[in-house]
Amino acid sequence: MQGLWPMSTAIAHLLSFPDSTGHFGRFGGRFVPETLMAPLQELTDAYEIAQKDPAFHSELEQLLHDYAGRPTPLYFAERWTERLGGAKIYLKREDLLHTGAHKINNALGQILLAKRLGKKRIIAETGAGQHGVATATVCARFGMECIVYMGSVDMERQALNVVRMRLMGAEVRAVTAGQATLKEAVNEAMRDWVASVDHTHYILGSALGAHPFPMIVRDFQRVIGIEARQQILEKEGRLPDVLVACVGGGSNAIGLFHPFLGDAQVRMIGVEAGGEGILPERHAARFQGGKLGVLQGTKTRLLANDDGQIELTHSVSAGLDYAAVGPEHAYLEDIGRVEYPYATDAEALAAFKELAHCEGIIPALESAHALAHVSKIAPSLPPSTLLIANLSGRGDKDVEQAARFLL
Numbered sequence: 423m424q425g426l427w428p429m430s431t432a433i434a435h436l437l438s439f440p441d442s443t444g445h446f447g448r449f450g451g452r453f454v455p456e457t458l459m460a461p462l463q464e465l466t467d468a469y470e471i472a473q474k475d476p477a478f479h480s481e482l483e484q485l486l487h488d489y490a491g492r493p494t495p496l497y498f499a500e501r502w503t504e505r506l507g508g509a510k511i512y513l514k515r516e517d518l519l520h521t522g523a524h525k526i527n528n529a530l531g532q533i534l535l536a537k538r539l540g541k542k543r544i545i546a547e548t549g550a551g552q553h554g555v556a557t558a559t560v561c562a563r564f565g566m567e568c569i570v571y572m573g574s575v576d577m578e579r580q581a582l583n584v585v586r587m588r589l590m591g592a593e594v595r596a597v598t599a600g601q602a603t604l605k606e607a608v609n610e611a612m613r614d615w616v617a618s619v620d621h622t623h624y625i626l627g628s629a630l631g632a633h634p635f636p637m638i639v640r641d642f643q644r645v646i647g648i649e650a651r652q653q654i655l656e657k658e659g660r661l662p663d664v665l666v667a668c669v670g671g672g673s674n675a676i677g678l679f680h681p682f683l684g685d686a687q688v689r690m691i692g693v694e695a696g697g698e699g700i701l702p703e704r705h706a707a708r709f710q711g712g713k714l715g716v717l718q719g720t721k722t723r724l725l726a727n728d729d730g731q732i733e734l735t736h737s738v739s740a741g742l743d744y745a746a747v748g749p750e751h752a753y754l755e756d757i758g759r760v761e762y763p764y765a766t767d768a769e770a771l772a773a774f775k776e777l778a779h780c781e782g783i784i785p786a787l788e789s790a791h792a793l794a795h796v797s798k799i800a801p802s803l804p805p806s807t808l809l810i811a812n813l814s815g816r817g818d819k820d821v822e823q824a825a826r827f828l829l
């Protein structure tokens with residue numbers, strides 16, 4: 423459905439977003455308590471200055487290279503390609519990064535910003551624990567105090583990540599309100615920030631929240647797409663035809679997509695969590711019936727009932743289990759530039775197993791949603807099609823859970 427996008431008018435526009443008020447079309451913005459308005463502007467200004475400072479970029483680049491392990495390989499999945507019998511499939515190996523997922527890209531960028539702002543204390547929210555671990559990691563590396571808010575239900579489900587965070591010196595605070603998962607953890611982190619913002623930086627973990635977070639997180643994740651672009655040009659001498667990534671808040675997907683947004687011939691697919699199917703409270707696919715609304719600082723597409731109450735969500739992968747999608751994705755869907763299908767729990771688990779079997783790579787269950795969609799579309803695409811799927815993280819954290827379903 424590539425032809426849907428009216429490229430000539432929109433390209434410049436697409437790459438310039440967000441506007442000065444933090445909007446992506448009618449999505450995004452800054453919906454926060456009054457006390458956070460000035461600090462968010464201060465963060466926006468500091469970020470703009472950092473962006474223009476070569477010293478900031480060289481410090482970040484060195485950390486990404488020596489500490490996190492960039493560049494990550496672009497790997498030709500030969501056996502999986504053969505098995506599916508269609509498009510030529512490449513995997514962008516974010517799973518090989520330090521701490522096991524793309525989240526470290528953003529955490530490193532933001533800790534450098536916090537340092538520039540003179541902040542000594544870091545807070546973060548975490549669902550599955552991957553962002554909490556990335557944040558605890560960079561705090562240890564920079565000797566900063568670190569507090570991670572985590573739902574008590576998630577702490578039980580992801581006990582190993584709680585240990586990892588504590589080992590690195592972070593304090594993990596249990597949040598017991600409501601569903602006691604990610605949404606409540608974000609509420610607690612915001613509450614902390616309102617009271618502590620003069621000396622505390624909030625390292626938000628996805629392309630979500632109030633402006634400037636969706637922009638900052640995206641920019642720190644763009645390294646995925648920038649590398650992939652250069653790597654595919656080196657290997658194949660041309661741009662890819664299709665990009666596929668899973669979408670929780672949307673940071674790994676926008677990181678891969680953004681450097682290609684202006685290339686009208688590149689088809690982009692963001693895959694949401696279809697859970698047990700598109701039934702109320704059994705999935706986290708915001709583009710399947712989601713509404714326009716405001717959640718945790720931003721206006722975007724979210725899952726809510728007719729009274730505007732946020733609905734419960736479900737996914738086998740904690741990292742995709744959230745009621746709202748990042749505002750830039752809401753915009754890209756709205757204008758038809760990116761497609762947003764979903765994969766169910768069962769489809770993701772099947773892809774998890776398939777990649778392990780035929781490539782010797784155990785993907786994160788989040789990433790397995792993207793892979794599940796690849797296995798649906800690749801067989802009917804001609805072998806000349808170049809497809810890049812983002813392997814956003816490794817599946818070590820999911821092995822125990824998968825064992826219950828697969829063995």
Ligand SMILES: *Cc1c(COP(=O)(O)O)cnc(C)c1O
Pocket residue numbers: 523524525552553627628629668669670671672673674675741742786788789814815816
């Ligand atoms: C957190 C996480 C995701 C989902 O977050 P996005 O912001 O949508 O990228 C996906 N994959 C992995 C491995 C994660 O840890």
